[in-house]
Amino acid sequence: MQPRIRIIGSGMSQPDTIMTSDEMDARLGLKVGTISGISGVQQRHVSIHETAASLAADACRKALASSGLDWENIDCLVSTGATMDQALPYNAALIHAELGLNRQRTTTFDVGASCMSFLTGLDVMSHLVENGRYQNVMLVSADIATFGLNWKELRECGNFGDGAAAVVIRKSLPGEVSLIKASRSHTLSKGVRYCEIPGGGTRFHPERINTPFAPLAKFSMDGKAVFKLVSGELPTFTADLLQQAGVTLAHISTVIPHQASRLALSHMAKRLEIPASKLVDIFARFGNQVGASLPTALHHAISSGQLQRGDDALLIGTGAGVTIGGMVLTY
Amino acid sequence: MQPRIRIIGSGMSQPDTIMTSDEMDARLGLKVGTISGISGVQQRHVSIHETAASLAADACRKALASSGLDWENIDCLVSTGATMDQALPYNAALIHAELGLNRQRTTTFDVGASCMSFLTGLDVMSHLVENGRYQNVMLVSADIATFGLNWKELRECGNFGDGAAAVVIRKSLPGEVSLIKASRSHTLSKGVRYCEIPGGGTRFHPERINTPFAPLAKFSMDGKAVFKLVSGELPTFTADLLQQAGVTLAHISTVIPHQASRLALSHMAKRLEIPASKLVDIFARFGNQVGASLPTALHHAISSGQLQRGDDALLIGTGAGVTIGGMVLTY
16 A cells, blocks of 8 residues: 655754864864765754754744644654653654644654664554545654764764754645655564664663663664665565555655764765765765654755655665665655 | 554563562562552563663564564564663664574564554554555564662652563454554653753763763663653543544553553553453563563563453553553454
């Protein structure tokens, strides 16, 4: 079944503060050009006063404005971030409160699959919209990565930035071609420890450990191991996805990948033989915004006009888990 | 639309260690009978060596065994806990790894709405199963509450326990009457701070605060405020749900509530005029197992024979957010 849903609005939000890679070099006592050379990121936004909920709310307001709808039309708000704003309650309730929607009887919940949360949420909600369970759904991803980084790990810390992006979907009207042609994901949990933040939940709760908590709240990643696990999988995964969608890569006008790293983007382009003109690459400007990265790239493709109505887009990426996910979407 | 899905297996798991309320009295220097008198809980299970993922995996194995399926038949594993095992990756990936399913190409993700996570996940996944997106879905809720409690707050700490429960669903076959007749939820985010654990995410990240982290990892609840917010809402909410399902309360054979507290259970029974014989009440034995509470009560109703094939069950509850949720399910 191919859910006939249409993205009718999108928006993004980043923290006010920009940190360039040259500024990072200065802060870390490195030669100018070191961080940008290693990471390929020129600048990223970093949160000072912003929370994941405030960034999400800002992205939602922009997506709503571009959809032409009012909040009373949105019957479901789904948070598709990779990380929690706080341990309890869940992100979507915090975003609902931040938006001041207490008088709206909105259904709210989170869909989580690390950096594949947005793709997973879009897949899931497409079926609920297709079936009439909800009329107009707001999906929003917001992540603040920069607090959790180990700034001594240059290969890692230069990669990330903070941000949020949101889309509004509804069922396609008669005559509209928008639909999801295929969607797939699976988890290679052999790599469950390759990317992680051990603390923050019940496993390493402060009451349960005899060591300081703060180091456990840091992100760590074995990039080489992820790359090895995923690179063999990617061509078959993509071929299966395209076959399920009934299209070839030549039919795809725009490839919208999760903006994981410079290496991941260039490797994907090379392995899948994607010309640069088809690839949405916002990495140098924003870095890897974790769960917000893929919807930000999607918003960029829509707002820049790179993705046109009727075009087929390939959305693809991997995230901590390790989970590989992809979708063919007729915009 | 009423998704024609059938629960074909269920299971539960609790930590090995039982703590009776009398033992809690002794530990806290109270007169025997104090904690059970305040909370109505006789005993609860508390995690020593267990993690949320290990409890979840145990519940999954039991649910799978009762379904008669093998892991290769399960194409989607959804974690519907209220709290995270760790900040990254998401719970379902950790559970997938704990189960040793690396060779299975399972789709995994989390659906989160605090204590309404299981109801939300069941609602969501019913549409994906109805549409053939997945064939056999494992939903599992696991929460470890006891580490996050403030043991000086007697009114609160006696209420909670740790546990996990899982169900397997598939599409109903021709001739099977199982379906979801109605499902509703909405968020009253005015109460977003009434139940919370502030720490654990990016809002109060250790790098962002100048105070100790440990107190922020504690659960706090303004029970009176939740009660006031929800009690006015409950009768209308339930009436709307039953009307949508096309049944009256007399048709409901079994009411399966979230086991929030003794007061919440007795208030619900009174306001909705539910006779004790219809109410699934496992509170004295397990306490409030957070997100695992409702599926544990559902498993209890199924395994005890209280819920029979063809019966209509009302699943209902509230959770941090504050989110009120309900479902009418023909088992």
